[in-house]
Amino acid sequence: MKSIEELxxxxxxxxxxxxxxQEDIGNNTRVVVGMATCGIAAGARPVLASCVEEVHRRxxxxxxxxxxxxxxxxxxxxxxxxxxxxxxxxxxxxxxxxKAAQVIAEHVVNHxxxxxxxxxxxx
Amino acid sequence: xxxxxxHILDIAQNSLTAGASLVELSLTRxxxxxxxxxxxxxxxxxPDMAARVTDPFTTTRTTRRVGLGLPLWKLAAEQxxxxxxxxxxxxxxTTVTAAFVHGHIDTPPLGDxxxxxxxxxxxxxxxxxxxRQETEDGAFALDTRDLRRALEDVPLDSPDxxxxxxxxxxxxxxxxxx
Numbered sequence: 001m002k003s004i005e006e007l008x009x010x011x012x013x014x015x016x017x018x019x020x021x022q023e024d025i026g027n028n029t030r031v032v033v034g035m036a037t038c039g040i041a042a043g044a045r046p047v048l049a050s051c052v053e054e055v056h057r058r059x060x061x062x063x064x065x066x067x068x069x070x071x072x073x074x075x076x077x078x079x080x081x082x083x084x085x086x087x088x089x090x091x092x093x094x095x096x097x098x099k100a101a102q103v104i105a106e107h108v109v110n111h112x113x114x115x116x117x118x119x120x121x122x123x
Numbered sequence: 124x125x126x127x128x129x130h131i132l133d134i135a136q137n138s139l140t141a142g143a144s145l146v147e148l149s150l151t152r153x154x155x156x157x158x159x160x161x162x163x164x165x166x167x168x169x170p171d172m173a174a175r176v177t178d179p180f181t182t183t184r185t186t187r188r189v190g191l192g193l194p195l196w197k198l199a200a201e202q203x204x205x206x207x208x209x210x211x212x213x214x215x216x217t218t219v220t221a222a223f224v225h226g227h228i229d230t231p232p233l234g235d236x237x238x239x240x241x242x243x244x245x246x247x248x249x250x251x252x253x254x255r256q257e258t259e260d261g262a263f264a265l266d267t268r269d270l271r272r273a274l275e276d277v278p279l280d281s282p283d284x285x286x287x288x289x290x291x292x293x294x295x296x297x298x299x300x301x
Binding site: 001002004005006007008010011013014015017018035036037038040041045046048049052055056065066067069 | 124129132133136140190191192195235238239241242245246269270273274275276277278281282283284285286287290291294
């Protein structure tokens, strides 16, 4: 069984990661998931979890995953927006946990936009 | 919405939008009813707004004129023979209570309630959450204020902390399933 005591060990490790993370927070890539009623009903919760897990698994300390409300194109939810500093925002639509993990790997890590999942390819 | 836990995630997002610093979620199964309560200390609503808020054509969003979260939650509860209540006061907060008839064919499965709690903490790491579940067999509660005391300056949305919260909740919720 897990206990709250374990958090004290996690705390020490997390402090180390946090120092890495905070050095340059303004230059972080942001991955934003729409979490309004429309997004949640369409499956945004596992998409968000997949983004968080993939960023953690790859040890990407310069990427933040955040949530937002309704992006405005409810029929294309779940929607994930990727903001790379100095580049145009890219909007991905009809996302699944698998697609989200691919976007992290190919766009966020390798800087190759996953064109077939973008809003432009789905309109 | 196919799961009660997705509705709960959706309604709790309203609490965050209302500027709550504490959101308390509880699930109680007793006497054939499964009751979900979402209570916040956000800015609350005027009686006029509280009366209109389960109308789908009432919303605070600016992207379109319909808001379906509360109307869908109310309908989901009432169509099982259960009930819905909303109490709110400006400056005090809002409490939304939905009771479902347990085992009714229209009562959605609870679904991934752990995913809901982890998602809320990830999205609003400065807000405190309490998750409580209770059946005749026992009760369990997680309070992020307890976690904060153990974590000191480390935020709740640190990846290792979120992973721990998920595993901890999986274990605890499996002990006394609602």
